Amino acid sequence: MLNNLTARLAKVVKTIRGEARLTEVNTKEMLREVRIALLEADVALPVVRDFITKVKEKALGEEVISSLLPGEALVSVVHRELTVLMGGDYDSRATELNLATTPPAVMLMVGLQGAGKTTTVGKLAKLLRGKKKKVLTVSTDVYRPAAITQLKTVTGQAGAEFFPSSSEQNPIDIARAALDWAKKHHHDVLLVDTAGRLGIDEAMMQEISMLHTALNPIETLFVVDAMLGQDALNTARAFNDTVSLTGIVLTKIDGDSRGGAALSVRYLTGCPIKFVGVGEKIDGLEIFYPERMANRILGMGDILSLIEEAQRGVDLQTEKKLAQNKKDGDFDLNYFKMQIGQMNKMGGLSKLMDKLPAQFQVATNETHMDQAEKSVRRMEGIINAMTPAERAKPELIKASRKRRIAAGAGVQVQEVNRMLAQYEQMRTMMKKLKGGGMMKMMRSMRGLMSGMH
Secondary structure, X not given: OXXXXXXXXXXHHHHHHOOOOOOHHHHHHHHHHHHHHHHHOOOOHHHHHHHHHHHHHHHOOXXXXXXOOHHHHHXXXXXXXXXXXXXXXXXXXXXXXXXXXXXXXXXXXXXXXXXOHHHHHHHHHHHHHHOOOOEXXXXXXXXXXXXXXXXXXXXXXXXXXXXXXXXXXXXXXXXXXXXXXXXXXXXXXXXXXXXXOOOOOHHXXXXXXXXXXXXXXXXXXXEEEHHHOHHHHHHHHHHXXXXXXXXXXXXXXXXXXXXXXXXXXXXXXXXXXXXXXXXXXXXXXXXXXHHHHHHHHOOOOOHXXXXXXXXXXXXXXXXXXXXXXXXXXXXXXXXXXXXXXXXXXXXXXXXXXXXXXXXXOOOOOHHHHHHHHHHHHHHHHHHHOXXXXXXXXXXXXXXXXXXXXXXXXXXXXHHHHHHHXXXXXXXXXXXXXXXXXXXXXXXXXXXXXXXXX
């Protein structure tokens, strides 16, 4: 996500930190680099101008100039202003859903066709189910073929309840019937999926306005594709003028190398970004924290989100086994396989790497990352082709066994040799970790991933 911007700004941050003193000349040069990076990321020009002006004022102010470490102080200013740009101060309450109403809390999802509204409804239902909420979903999209069926499918995946509708019905009638059902059956939340169009038109806006009046939702969330860039901003303002949005969900943010909408949409609409959609999986919806996103954009990583993901996605029984193995110093291939499984539950290598600080990330591109992901899947296949005895005692695996394992996994013998070598690296890492060498392990992990071709 925002890969190019992160790379550019991380480089600028590194340069700033290295400055023993700040002058008007070197500050101007650094701010020029920040400005170019933001514009290349498709951040709206008025947003860039305002951001640079505010940073410049503070950069030449007493707080930075009189600091013992002016470079660090300026980085702090850039970080703080980036946080404010995307949603305010360090208080994350603005990003939380408002459920303070008599149930059901109605949430109206609006946006253009193709933005990912229906998928987002499913993801949001999953998130709310995780909070022990009784959720009902309904589709008022009577125009797009299979829209209702698609919502029924993702609702089932989320473990929520679905209110049926058909293309012959009127959207307002569907919405009222679903609300009545939700009240009678004591649902906590009603998620309403609406029709999108390929562009903003009067009929669409009129229908959204009527739905809003009929439902009086506590949340009206605008779902927008981050890859739309500047167009996303115009669309957001049009919807906000019609129904007074309460929040924004940015989708497909992991698929865009620019993603400037993430930095512009809050500033230009005044609406908080509440969630970002990542990937296709039903649990691919993250709460948006401005400060954490600022960390990631500046190459500082997002360790808090990584920990929260681990707590959500990791199987506790497996984790207990891993902890026991680590305690016993028992780093066999069963342990290695469990580690791969836990990593996959947290979204795989790419998702983990995205949240690590820049110094722990491998300088890589999307193609390299895809190769690394495939390499991990091959490793798992090779381990699955082994006998329990071979997994428990890898030293048993000699030439004839390697040939059998390679045939069983559908790979070359060299792949088996490479996997065993990487297992040995992992084993060494875990011994370092046992001795408290976390930083050493992180550096070793960087080297391990660089070898995944």
